[in-house]
Amino acid sequence: MxxxxxxxxxxxxxxxxxxxxxxxxxxxxxxxxxxxxxxxxxxxxxxxxxxxxxxxxxxxxxxxxxxxxxxxxxxxxxxxxxxxxxxxxxxxxxxxxxxxxxxxxxxxxxxxxxxxxxxxxxxxxxxxxxxxxxxxxxxxxxxxxxxxKRPDFSDKASVTTPKVLIGLGFTQEIHQAMAEQMNIPRKPYLPIAPLLKKVGNKSKTLDEIWNKAEEKSILLEMPGSKKLDPILGIKERSNAFKILAFLAKKSELQHEVIICEQDYDCSRRKSKMYVDNIPENNRLSVQDFAFAHNTDGRRHLRYGVQLEGVTSKNSPLKVAISRLREQLSRFNVGRADKLLPYEPEHKGYQPGFELGIVLYSTKKEKAKK
The missing domain is CATH 3.40.50.2300 (Response regulator)
Structure with a gap:
């Protein structure tokens, strides 16, 4: 007993x-x-x-x-x-x-x-x-x-700080081969760290594994848990996924986990055209078209018109980080303002949660009778 x-x-x-x-x-x-x-x-x-x-x-x-x-x-x-x-x-x-x-x-x-x-x-x-x-x-x-029966983790650790993971999906055969290569029992989710320890060029090996994955998804693990739940809504091609993937790779390579402006290659959203036949070349005509005056004689921008370089002072990364915070907070990863705070010393954003990469099989095995 x-x-x-x-x-x-x-x-x-x-x-x-x-x-x-x-x-x-x-x-x-x-x-x-x-x-x-x-x-x-x-x-x-x-x-x-x-x-x-x-x-x-x-x-x-x-x-x-x-x-x-x-x-x-x-x-x-x-x-x-x-x-x-x-x-x-x-x-x-x-x-x-x-x-x-x-x-x-x-x-x-x-x-x-x-x-x-x-x-x-x-x-x-x-x-x-x-x-x-x-x-x-x-x-x-x-x-x-x-x-x-899991070995006890530190009582000082916060049990409310979850881990956001990038899941890389492979066929059952490749998944089994990776488990054997790492010399660990095959489980539904394999940590990538033991595999990276066996190679000299970790960065190159991680990129090769990353590119060969058939599926990529965002998963959430609570400390002490054996389960991983999907975070719905963050797709592989989204800017949110790109940010998390960049940070997860740095975490697994044991680099400083931070993302700065120069690290971020965003996919800009397409803006809708709200007006047609905007006059070109003549600066005064453009101003007359874009601006109107109210009853007090004050000039204001007409409804539906946007001027390039004036509409937003936010950087693309700052905007993407703000959206990512809101997405993660909806899944109770934490308070939005605490998830990816800006670090002035490094001029970048550091996550307030753990990150990592796991490998999994893309096809579930049939339940044993």
């Missing part, structure tokens, strides 16, 4: 028994309860508890079948997590929930955002949906046990 204790909080007795049976079989000591107040007490007083499985929505047991007859407990999952994290920063929490799936109602983008909100809580290292356990209990509990 392991000396690592697992706190389990769920209002449903069936889920408590299911979690207990699997985790005890894996060698963990379990402390289970249906009561949120008791769970907080266990976490505060039992030093052997290092992990907690906590349900998000907690009703007073026994739970009536009719939803309108159910009564919520005083402490809900988020409150329990907040209370435990304030007292025991060493406890790593996994939220086991059915709520995001229910709230998203089949909308995959909404499901990812709802899941991301739960992950952003202090102390939470990952989320597991009850529907996933129902569909494939063996795989779900294997993942969970693998996560619980």
């Amino acid at each position: 392991s000396d690592v204790g697992i706190l389990i909080l769920d209002d449903d007795e069936r889920w408590l028994a299911l979690h207990e049976r699997r985790l005890i079989r894996a060698g963990f000591s379990c402390y289970s309860t249906q009561n949120a107040t008791e769970a907080i007490k266990i976490a505060k007083t039992n030093p052997s508890v290092k992990f907690a499985l906590i349900d998000e929505i907690l009703y007073v047991p026994p739970i009536p079948v009719a939803e309108e007859q159910r009564e919520l407990q005083r402490w809900q999952g988020k409150g329990v997590i907040r209370e435990i994290s304030a007292q025991r920063s060493d406890i790593k929490i996994i939220v086991v929930t059915a709520a995001p799936m229910s709230r998203s109602d089949g909308n995959s983008q909404l499901l990812i955002k709802e899941t991301a909100k739960l992950r952003r809580q202090q102390g939470v290292i990952d989320i597991i949906h009850k529907s996933q356990i129902d569909e494939d209990p063996d795989d779900s509990y294997d993942w969970l046990i693998d996560l619980l």
Whole structure:
């Protein structure tokens, strides 16, 4: 029996028994309860508890079948997590929930955002949906046990700082060959760092691997997690992808991770023409066409007219960074103003999150019967 204790909080007795049976079989000591107040007490007083499985929505047991007859407990999952994290920063929490799936109602983008909100809580290292356990209990509990047995990371590290990764997709055969070359077991996602350590010219090798990839995507990993979720909306040809790719490459090559004006080759957006037959060559005619006067006699630019060199003082990189911040903040990577701050000393932008590159197989293997 392991000396690592697992706190389990769920209002449903069936889920408590299911979690207990699997985790005890894996060698963990379990402390289970249906009561949120008791769970907080266990976490505060039992030093052997290092992990907690906590349900998000907690009703007073026994739970009536009719939803309108159910009564919520005083402490809900988020409150329990907040209370435990304030007292025991060493406890790593996994939220086991059915709520995001229910709230998203089949909308995959909404499901990812709802899941991301739960992950952003202090102390939470990952989320597991009850529907996933129902569909494939063996795989779900294997993942969970693998996560619980993972070597501990520093308690000083912020568990709310995620990692943004560039995923490079290859065929199963190439993916398998890379795993063998790195002398590590094949997993769904392989880190590229061990492969780069084996070569002399890391930069050239990274470019070769990059160019041979069949797919390229942006993935999000929370610290302590074994899962990678896609960040939707950032396409390979976008300026946001180019910025993240540049920074990820520098991170893997162990260079200073910063992007400056001279590093950025942008794809400018096409602007629409709002007016036709703009007079040419005659500067005064252009001014008469572009400007009008209001009732006070003040000159103003006509609606729909843009003058080159006057409309924006922002650099292309600054504009792209601002858009990227907003995209990442929508996926709860962090506050937009903290994600890519400007460093005056280097005259560039440094990420406030971790970056890296992973390799994955483009075709999923068929599930074993």
